[in-house]
Amino acid sequence: MAATQVVRSEWTKIRSVASTVWTLSLAVVVTIALGMLISGLSAHEFDNMSERDRLSFDPTFISFAGMSLGQLALIVFGVLVVSNEYSTGMIRTSLAAVPKRGTFLASKVAVATGLALVVGVATSFVTFFLGQAMLGDHRAEIGDPGVLRAVLGGGLYMALIAMFSMGVAAMLRSPMLSLGILMPFFFLVSNILGNVSATEKIGRYLxxxxxSRIMQVVTPIDDDKPYGPWGGLGIMVLWVVAALLGGYLTLKKRDA
Incomplete structure (x- = not known):
């Protein structure tokens, strides 16, 4: 089967499964709604902030506060895109039609990533503008230094989260096992490691x-990370590459 046909087939699979559509929709709603809520609360509390907190106040990053929950929906999306065929047994039919497993996985990842990127960038821009509207006098403008980079970076971040989840799902092949590992990792483990002084230097490389450093415009006063916005995104890309490589090797060596 030609590569274009494989891509077209993967697109048909994704848009025909209701769960993948719903998870993307949930990511959009949660990210925007929570971002607006936190932005509104931050504007209300600004006058009560300490001088230190005001110096670290980042209106752009605050509007992305909903990303922490929105990314969980992207994780579910990435896992379902890959593991649905394993849970239904359709993977055998798919691999019989596309015996080149590298082409099969690459097409699936490319289509899902393209969709996640479009949704992510659109969500990021809407989240930013609505969040800034809630911040009122404390808002940032899209033309301010670093803001456009942060907003575009938010879309890239969401797409990379989906890609990482696809790689993990390709390795584990079970939706329940994949979600059972990824959900606690991103929602609990990563936050704990990143906020406890004893493990902070490890957590910053997750x-x-x-x-998420790509979405920051104002560097907090106590921030001592040895990388900037693009360096942080580069670290995330390395994680994604490692996950996808692991997924490819697993798919190549194991039977369907």
Whole structure:
């Protein structure tokens, strides 16, 4: 089967499965709604902040506060895109039609990533503008230094989260096992490692901790990370490459 046909087939699979559509929709709603809520609360509390907190106040990053929950929906999306065929047994039919497993996985990842990127960038821009509207006088403008980079970076971050999840799902092949590992990792483990002094230097190199740096415009006063916005995104890309490589090797060596 030609590569274009494989891509077209993967697109048909994704858009025909209701769960993948719903997870993307949930990512959009949660990210925007929570971002607006936190932005509104931050604007209300600004006058009560300490001088230190005001110096670290980042209106752009605050509007992305909903990303922490929105990314969980992207994780579910990435896992379902890959593991749905294993849970239904359709993977055997798919691999019989596309015996080149590298082409099969690459097409699946490319289509899902393209969709996640479009949704992510659109969500990022809407989240930013609505969040800034809630911040009122404390808002940032899209033309301010570093802001456009941060907004575009938010879309890239969401796409990379989906890609990482696809790689992990390709390795584990089970939706329940994949979600059972990824959900606690991003929602609990990463936050704990990144905020406890004894493990902070380890946590800063985890994919979400490093990748989210691209969405920051104002560097906090006590921030001592040895990388900047693009360096952090680069670290996240390395995690994604490692996950996808692991997924490819697993798919290549194991029977369907």
């Amino acid at each position: 994919p979400d901790q490093a990748g």
